[in-house]
Amino acid sequence: MNRSRRDWLALAAAAPLTTLVAAPAWAQATSPAPSPATSPSTSAAQAWPRQPVRIIVPNVPGGALDILARLLEVELTKVWKQSVIVDYKPGAGTISGTDYVAKSAPDGYTLGILAIGVLGIQPALRNDMPFDTLKDLSGTMLVVGNLLMSASPKAPFNTLPELIAYGKANKGKLSYATAGAGSSMHLAGEQLNLLTGIEMLHIPYKGAGGAYGDVFGGRVDLLIDPVFSSMPHVKGGRMKPIAVMGLNRDASAPQIPAAGETFPDFDFASNLGLGLPRATPPDIIAKINTDVNKVIRSEALAPRLKEMGLTVTGSTPEQFDAYMRKSLRTFAEIVRAAKVTAN
Numbered sequence: 001m002n003r004s005r006r007d008w009l010a011l012a013a014a015a016p017l018t019t020l021v022a023a024p025a026w027a028q029a030t031s032p033a034p035s036p037a038t039s040p041s042t043s044a045a046q047a048w049p050r051q052p053v054r055i056i057v058p059n060v061p062g063g064a065l066d067i068l069a070r071l072l073e074v075e076l077t078k079v080w081k082q083s084v085i086v087d088y089k090p091g092a093g094t095i096s097g098t099d100y101v102a103k104s105a106p107d108g109y110t111l112g113i114l115a116i117g118v119l120g121i122q123p124a125l126r127n128d129m130p131f132d133t134l135k136d137l138s139g140t141m142l143v144v145g146n147l148l149m150s151a152s153p154k155a156p157f158n159t160l161p162e163l164i165a166y167g168k169a170n171k172g173k174l175s176y177a178t179a180g181a182g183s184s185m186h187l188a189g190e191q192l193n194l195l196t197g198i199e200m201l202h203i204p205y206k207g208a209g210g211a212y213g214d215v216f217g218g219r220v221d222l223l224i225d226p227v228f229s230s231m232p233h234v235k236g237g238r239m240k241p242i243a244v245m246g247l248n249r250d251a252s253a254p255q256i257p258a259a260g261e262t263f264p265d266f267d268f269a270s271n272l273g274l275g276l277p278r279a280t281p282p283d284i285i286a287k288i289n290t291d292v293n294k295v296i297r298s299e300a301l302a303p304r305l306k307e308m309g310l311t312v313t314g315s316t317p318e319q320f321d322a323y324m325r326k327s328l329r330t331f332a333e334i335v336r337a338a339k340v341t342a343n
Contacts (some may be wrong), residue, residue: 045283048108052083056112058097060090065113075295094118102136106279114273117184120327124335125182125342133324139275140289141315142296143305146250146269148230150239154218160243160262167198175201176222177211182342185224188245188268190338195263228309252309
């Protein structure tokens, strides 16, 4: 399970992705409707792409966003018969690169990997967002990576109900680690606090690397991190699994209960998507979405995503919008109720 970036990029030499959208009506009401073969929007989509397409990764090389972009690069180059170029624009917790995509020319030639959880959380944490997700971006869901709450082997509980019972009897004594304040992992822990009143203390790290050792040794009670990065340590006996922090069990570890089995609507899965400026012609958006959705479900790519611990979801732009509206509302409520800050 623990593979180097070089191993993952080697896998990318054999991979695909997708999306779909309803076709728009561009014809003016005062003019006869042109046939589909001569429709300006249809001809624009048929002619696209005429030049290389960039995929912006709003993070440094080496992480899940980079790996996903590299896999897309290989397969979409085949589909579009144009070069697909991965470009890195890290900063501000993926906000800088996503802002670059939102404000790029609306011609379909600049796409971006979206950390969808970040897009839902950041507007609740800051009042200086440089773009409006719903107004400035169109997109599709690509994959979902579940989060896992794991415990130190020394913890006196083994299940989520046992953790809650222990937490209520020892209010304020439990601690949980995450890769950073204001992350979906952080908010998952705060939502559990709000639902149960157990008052776990959040211990933010600059990345999860340092957190693992502290949980192994019992200096911190719990860790919330992606399933795919946690499971090697669970299998090695260095941590014990408590619950998947989502609605459903993870396909790669179906023996671990989901928090959604105890608390309906408890959903903190880490979703990744593909975005582009909303002002892009609708038929070009439709073509990109259709091609991408086919690729991520293909035999070349879907198994590799599964091996990374990612479940293919796909969506239409309309479903992406509905998910974002729900996320913005949910995260704003948690941030307000738990008095969460990004620092």
